[in-house]
């Protein structure tokens with residue numbers, strides 16, 4: 001600290017960091033101390049201990065810390081003191097053992113020799129933790145303190161409910177990397193408009209840690225909302241895997257290896273991932289090349305490669321992973337995905353029912369009864385409107401009477417359009433029959 005304050009005005013920041021880290025290690029050698037380095041990544045996999053330390057230390061206020069980072073997510077009502085800032089020291093004691101944490105920061109490419117030749121903090125984000133203690137306490141730190149930090153971080157996270165949404169569409173971060181934002185989706189099982197029995201079945205399955213879910217139904221029926229509700233219920237992060245953005249099975253493998261426990265891996269619109277559809281081509285190519293299925297086409301992700309990795313991920317990662325596929329067209333899916341045992345639960349997401357409407361009215365207007373409800377409920381059972389469309393109508397106005405009258409108008413117009421479409425379709429069909437020389441031939 002003394003050296004730092006003396007040299008600070010004269011010496012560039014990078015050199016100050018280098019000096020202080022050198023002095024620190026020199027002092028350690030004198031004092032018989034030991035330092036553990038905790039980097040954010042282990043190769044391509046995230047180091048869970050690094051994230052746990054961030055959460056754990058953020059919750060530990062200490063008078064010895066003079067600079068903290070302050071953050072606030074939209075979900076939180078007030079700002080929170082985040083992790084200790086770079087090169088600050090935080091002292092902790094565990095069963096009488098004195099420990100010192102420092103978040104060390106380097107400029108990108110500064111090339112500390114300790115980290116050369118492997119994937120390290122230098123390539124990933126330039127920060128890592130140093131945990132220093134007396135050598136003789138190595139065992140207690142390794143066997144008791146670090147597990148304690150992990151457990152504490154888990155329960156702090158559970159309390160704070162700041163979940164993460166990881167996405168694989170990360171332009172600029174290089175292939176096979178996730179980037180994350182806080183998950184602030186408000187959906188819960190209480191606010192979801194869907195069949196009550198189905199809801200209960202999903203909740204039971206989640207409690208028993210069933211692992212694979214296939215959500216199918218038209219756009220706007222709540223597939224993404226259900227995934228968010230699952231994450232909020234389990235307190236799990238979400239990994240949104242964009243398969244069509246990947247170039248190889250190797251890239252896919254790297255992404256899957258980097259996912260953490262207590263997470264939901266989501267592959268949205270799986271029917272639209274063109275490469276996955278053509279299984280026949282894949283079989284043919286495997287045969288021609290005499291290569292094992294799933295590995296013969298290096299420049300794209302293959303269905304069998306994908307399924308192999310998913311099966312491997314499940315078998316090696318215990319019960320704290322859930323995989324969700326969503327599709328608007330279940331009929332287009334490859335049978336390999338629908339095979340019994342592959343997905344534990346197939347969840348149909350449907351157009352809005354009268355029960356769904358009442359729940360949405362309660363969510364958005366805060367009412368459970370209204371004289372216009374009967375009229376709307378009977379209209380909604382025959383109109384094919386999605387919960388998203390109903391939600392949009394109800395959000396349009398805070399005044400229940402106005403919102404419900406608008407809703408009736410919307411349903412009437414919707415029904416009229418639907419009828420017109422049916423008439424047009426029938427007209428098109430009869431023209432086709434005529435063009436083909438009459439109904440009988442068409443029948444054949």
Ligand SMILES: Nc1ncnc2c1ncn2[C@@H]1O[C@H](COP(=O)(O)OP(=O)(O)OP(=O)(O)O)[C@@H](O)[C@H]1O
Nearest residue numbers: 191192193194219220221222223224225387388391
């Ligand atoms: N079942 C539902 N219950 C409550 N709200 C819903 C439901 N379905 C849709 N919504 C509302 O509509 C919005 C859009 O729905 P969502 O994105 O979940 O549908 P989706 O089926 O995933 O659509 P897509 O297939 O286009 O991705 C949600 O943010 C939510 O406000």
